[in-house]
């Protein structure tokens with residue numbers, strides 16, 4: 510699984526801390542990225558030791574890792590269908606976590622997140638939003654008083670130009686994400702393209718989220734507002750857990 514910046518030891522502490530929250534019988538949303546991968550590995554160890562848990566993957570990569578680690582899987586449709594067990598908790602990483610600045614500011618922003626550095630945010634949002642509890646796993650390099658990273662926007666290939674125009678209209682600068690190891694764009698697990706949209710510091714993530722969601726051609730964007738319940742931040746010496 511692809512690794513982004515930040516200390517791997519801190520990511521591991523965060524991921525393992527969240528994986529310890531899983532209890533017998535749980536259905537667990539399995540996030541994507543290098544931090545969530547630590548949670549999946551730890552969950553795999555716990556399943557190997559006898560824990561009864563099933564995973565709902567959020568990407569090709571998380572499915573592959575979970576399968577490799579022996580975690581039984583269940584489809585999202587089956588999990589949340591009329592006779593399904595639901596999703597007890599989801600564990601997922603983030604590219605940026607808004608702390609809101611001084612004071613106890615996580616509540617000010619609702620722990621708003623930017624996700625999608627691995628282009629998995631559409632399925633991640635489906636699973637994270639469907640879970641009874643959403644646990645974010647991160648290292649301190651992800652924390653910021655305000656969100657200011659580019660917002661990944663998954664678009665239908667035919668909607669690329671129209672969405673780019675709408676993003677400019679909303680004050681952003683879109684850039685088509687290009688693949689590192691192939692000529693051409695990144696294609697998501699859903700067969701779509703990604704525009705990384707720079708808006709500068711986000712004064713109102715919820716308003717921008719609503720604007721992007723209402724834009725024809727947008728499949729999903731990487732702003733996760735009001736979804737996180739707990740944030741597990743791996744540090745040099747341990748883990749800090751913030752309730753949102």
Ligand SMILES: O=C[C@H](O)[C@H](O)[C@H](O)COP(=O)(O)O
Pocket residue numbers: 511512513514540541542543544545601602603604624625626627628629630633
């Ligand atoms: O699309 C990818 C996901 O949103 C990841 O959860 C996010 O990019 C964080 O990944 P990492 O833990 O590798 O920094």
